[in-house]
Amino acid sequence: MRYIKHENSQLTFAEIEKPNIKHDEVLIKVAAIGVNRADCLQRQDKYPPPKGDSEILGLECAGTVVAQGENVEVDWLNKPVFTLCAGGAYSEYVTVDAAQVMPLADSMSMTEGAAVSEVYLTAFSALFQFGKLEAGQTALIHAGASGVGGAAIQMAKAIGAQVVITAGSDEKCAHAKKLGADHCINYKTTDFVEYMKTHQLQANTIVDPVAGHYLNKNAAVAAMDCQIVMLAFLDARFAEVDFARLLSKRISFHASTLRNRSIAFKRELKAQFIARFYGELAAGKFDFNIYKTLHWQDATEAHRILDNNENSGKVVLLVE
Incomplete structure (x- = not known):
């Protein structure tokens, strides 16, 4: 062959x-x-x-x-x-x-x-097996215009969750909006922590392929008992972590590959x-x-x- x-x-x-x-x-x-x-x-x-x-x-x-x-x-x-x-x-x-x-x-x-297969099963595992997302909660999905991001948006909306995404351009944000995302943040022009605080948003589940300096930023917008699921480390392999914030919000952190x-x-x-x-x-x-x-x-x-x-x-x- x-x-x-x-x-x-x-x-x-x-x-x-x-x-x-x-x-x-x-x-x-x-x-x-x-x-x-x-x-x-x-x-x-x-x-x-x-x-x-x-x-x-x-x-x-x-x-x-x-x-x-x-x-x-x-x-x-x-x-x-x-x-x-x-x-x-x-x-x-x-x-x-x-x-x-x-x-x-x-x-x-x-x-x-x-x-x-790859994107839907990865997103399903991140949102529901590890992320424990439920109806009425909020999911923060980084790289929201990616294959995994697009699958995650649609499944999260299908169960009645609110979806916040980040992406690297206005065009990608518009694409994620068409897939059902409620809030689309261009991370190159807008800090997602400031955006979420301004709009009084806290994430119950965070799907993150970025890692690096995003870990502390994720913790800043996390709700109590938030589940952070890391799928990759596009930003950096290492990071300093504010453990006090993780403890104060009882944040669970999962590193997952399929x-x-x-x-x-x-x-x-x-x-x-x-x-x-x-x-x-x-x-x-x-x-x-x-x-x-x-x-x-x-x-x-x-x-x-x-x-x-x-x-x-x-x-x-x-x-x-």
């Missing part, structure tokens, strides 16, 4: 043997691939895959099941699906743990399906997401938040877009 190889930070086509499925896996003929910042970091040799996972890029895809292992209980053969992948999605075929696969609704295209979670964790996460939001997804109530669709021959351009932080939403590659 053909796949996209990464070497010396460059992307090129190469050929490799089609992967063999295990007893509890399915083999998917890939139709579309969701591009993620983790792919860009792995291309740069800054984010190696967990031991045992595929060295090929790609953490999510949509496609058609063409084979399945003998222990797979659901008949997935010839069914359109979308799913997380333990790497390997930048290829014509990929093997996936069958219990993580989700059915592609008739209303969804392969392109749309490829834009769901890629190196156990299969059991990912299976349960998928099951919870399906139970709570698949109906809205299949009914077209969520915007799939696709910024651009490219052919997989243009994977380098897709990575350039993410490297330069140009996108509002997801970039998807079509496999041909």
Whole structure:
């Protein structure tokens, strides 16, 4: 099969043997691939895959099941699906743990399906598993125009929460507003702490891929018993922390990644997401938040877009 190889930070086509499925896996003929910042970091040799996972890029895809292992209980053969992948999605075929696969609704295209798994499951985990967000509360979502941000906005609004986001331009703020955000703050022109204090806003749940100096700023706008969920550290790896403020507000801090979670964790996460939001997804109530669709021959351009932080939403590659 053909796949996209990464070497010396460059992307090129190469050929490799089609992967063999295990007893509890399915083999998917890939139709579309969701591009993620983790792919860009792995291309740069800054984010190696967990031991045992595929060295090929790609953490999510949509496609058609063409084979399945003998222990797979659901008949997935010839069914359109979308799913997380333990790497390997930048290829014509990929093997996936069958219990993580989700059915592609008739209303969804392969392109749309490829834009769901990584961002929606990451956002779901941050908001509800760790963030404990409830109706009537306030969520502060940094990088609100990103793929994860867009998914988080829509799920938070779907349960009746108020949403405050930060983004790096007026255009990105407008994009987040269209997705349902109640308050959109351009952090390059407005300090989000001052904005939230002026508007008497306090966050019960904070989703933060920035970290660094944002930790103390987050604490400044946190409500009592706030849950701060850190997904990355785009600002800095280290920071000084005002522990007195964390203690006075009983703030809980969670550092969370999805890629190196156990299969059991990912299976349960998928099951919870399906139970709570698949109906809205299949009914077209969520915007799939696709910024651009490219052919997989243009994977380098897709990575350039993410490297330069140009996108509002997801970039998807079509496999041909």
